[in-house]
Amino acid sequence: MWFVKYNIIITIYNFCTFLEFLLHKLTAKDTGKTCLMKALLNINEKTPEIVCILLSFAEENGFMEKFINAEYTEENYKGQTALNIAIERRQTELVRYLIDKGANIDVRAKGRFFSPKNKFEGFYFGESPLALAACTNQLEVVLLLIDKKPTNVTNQDSLGNTVLHALVTVADNSEAQNAFILDMYDTILRKSKNKSLEHITNKEGLTPMQLAAKTGKTEILRYILSREIKDKENRVLSRKFTDWAYGPVSSSLYDLQDVDTCWPKSLLEIVVYNTNIDNRYELLTLEPLHTLLQLKWKKFARYMFFMSFLLCFIYNIALTLVSYYRPRGDQQLYPLSFSHDKGWLQLVGQMFIIVFATYLMIKESVVIFWGKNSNLKSLLSDAWFHVLFFIQAILVILSVFCYLFGVKEYLAFLVLAMALGWTNLLYYTRGFQSLGIYSVMIQKVILNDVLKFLFVYILFLFGFGVALASLIEHCVDGEDCVAYQSFSTAIVELFKLTIGLGDLEIQQESRYPVLFLLLLIVYVILTFVLLLNMLIALMGETVEKISNESEHIWRLQRARTILEFEKSLPDWLHRKFQLGESCTISKRDNRTCLRINEVKWTEWQNHVSCINEEPVSSLIAGM
Helix, strand or coil: CHHHHHHHHHHHHHHHHHHHHHHHHCECCCCCCEHHHHHHHCCCCCHHHHHHHHHHHHHHCCCHHHHHCCCCCCCCCCCCCHHHHHHHCCCHHHHHHHHHCCCCCCCCCCCCCCCCCCCCCCCCCCCCHHHHHHHCCCHHHHHHHHHHCHHHHHCCCCCCCCHHHHHHHHCCCCHHHHHHHHHHHHHHHHHCCCCCHHHCCCCCCCCHHHHHHHCCCHHHHHHHHCCCCCCHHHHHHCCEEEEEEECCEEEEEEECCCCCCCCCCCHHHHHHHCCCCCCHHHHCCCCCHHHHHHHHHHHHHHHHHHHHHHHHHHHHHHHHHHHHCCCCCCCCCCCCCCCCCCHHHHHHHHHHHHHHHHHHHHHHHHHHHHCCCCCHHHHHHCCHHHHHHHHHHHHHHHHHHHHHCCCCCHHHHHHHHHHHHHHHHHHHHHHCHHHHHHHHHHHHHHHHHHHHHHHHHHHHHHHHHHHHHHHECCCCCCCCCCCCCCHHHHHHHHHHHHCCCCCCCCCCCECCHHHHHHHHHHHHHHHHHHHHHHHHHHHHHHHHHHHHCHHHHHHHHHHHHHHHHHHCCCHHHHHHCCCCEEEEEECCEEEEEEEEEEECHHHHHHCCCCCCCCCCHHHHHHC
C-alpha cells in the first residue's frame, strides 16, 4: 500500500515539476513577461487566434490559472497582468475572453510607471483594471468589470484611492477630457451598489470631491457640487435639490456636507488655503461656495472686521501718543514716576499697548507657526500681514521692556513699531474691493519685483563698494580726508549715485583716478540706467497683470479673512452663526442644505420642464 502512495506522490511531483517547467519556458526571466503578454503587446489581426491557442494549451496542461494571471516582476511594470495589457490595448473582446477564462480582476499594477514620483517617469491610472479602463474611456469594459464583481468599485489601491479618486486625478480641465471623465464618474456612481462610494477617503483623508478641490479640478468639482438626480433609486446621490421653479427663477438646496467649515477638511478651507493651485479664484465662484462666503460675510464677518479695524486703529493712536509724550531731557524714564506732566498718560498707554501687543503676538504666532494650513508659500502669497503684525507686536514688547528697565534705546523699537503699525492698516483695505486691490499690488510688487531688484543691486553695491574703497589712499595726519575714506562711506556715496544725488567727481586721492572714474561710470550704467528702469518696467507689468485679476484676488483675500474670523469664534457662537437649513431627502437621510435662488435665462428658454406648484423644502423626497 505504501508503495502505491509513494508512486502517486512521485507522479504528482513530476507533473507539477513539468507544469513549472512549461510555465518557466513561456516566461521571460528578467521581466516576468509571458508569451501571452507579448502577444497582447503586439496587436495584429492574428492576435485573438494566438491568445486562444496559448490559453487552450495552458488549460489542457493544467496551468491556466498561473499562466493567465502571471504578473510582471520588472520594477517599472510590476504587478501588471495580461488583463491590464488587454485593457490598455483597448481590446474589449479579448478582455471579455480573458475574464471568462479566469483572469483575476482584483490585481494591482504597482510598478514605478503606475506610481510615478514625477510626471516624466510614468502616469497614474489607478492600480486596478477597473481604474485603468475608466481613466482611458472604455465604458464597455468598465460595465463588464462591475457586472463581474460589483464590489470591485470600492477597492482601494496603495494610495487609498478608489476608481473615483483615480478619475479625479487624471482629469486635466480640458474640454475634450472633461466630457468622458464626468460621464464615466456619473456612470460608476450610479452603477455602484454602495451609495456611500463617494464618501470613501484615501490615505490623505480626502474624498473624491475634496481631492478635486485640492488639485483644482474645476469641472469635476462643479459636477459633484451641483449633481441632481431625479430617479428615486439614486436620489440619495444628489447634492443639489430643486425646491421650486417659476420661469427662469429656481430655488435650489445645496448639500453643505464637507463644504462648510463645520466639517473637517471642508471644501472652503481646502480651496482658500491651498496655494499650490492657480485657479483658486475660479473654484470660489462655484455654488454653493460663492453664496456661502457672501452670507458669512453679511452675517458676522463684516462686523468682526469693522471691530478689528477700530481696535487696531485705537491701538496705533495709543502707540503714537506714547511715543510723542515720552520723558524728555532730564525727566525720569520709569513710567511709575509721575515727575513729568504726562506721567499718568504714559502709564495708561504703556499698559494698553503691552496687553494688545501680547494678544497680537499670541494670535499671529498661532497662525504662522501652528496653523494647519500655514507654510512659507501661503504666508508670502496670502498672509504676509500676519507676519507684519507679529513683527510689530515683538517690537512693541521689546520697547516696553526696555522702557521699564530704563534702557534709552527703547525709543528705536517704539518708532519702528509705530511706523509698521500704521502701514499694517492696509490690511483692512481688503474690506473694500476698490481699495483692496491697491494693497494686493503693493504686496505683489514687493515680493515679485523689489526683492529681485534688491538681490541684484546689493551684489553690485557690495562689489563696487569694495573696489572703490580699495583705491582710496589712507588719510595723512593734519590733512582733510576725501569723501570715500572707508568702505561704509563708499557704500553711502554709491547709493546716492543710484538715486541721482551723487556726482562723478574724480577723487584726487585715489591711486588710479581714471580707473576710479571708470568704475563709477560702469556702476551708474548698471544700477541707475539698467536696474532701476528694469524695475519700473517690471512693476508696470505686475500692476497690469494684477489689474486684470483684481476681483478674483480681492474675493480670495476676503474669503481668507472670513475663515480666519470664523476660526476665532467660540463654539457656541460658531454654532449660532452656522448657515443652512435642515432638509429631509429620505426617511433616514437628513442633511444641512443652503438655499440659493438662481436666475437662468438661457436654460429656461431652451429647457422648460414641469414645476412644483407647492414647494415643501423639508420634504424633498416626496417631490
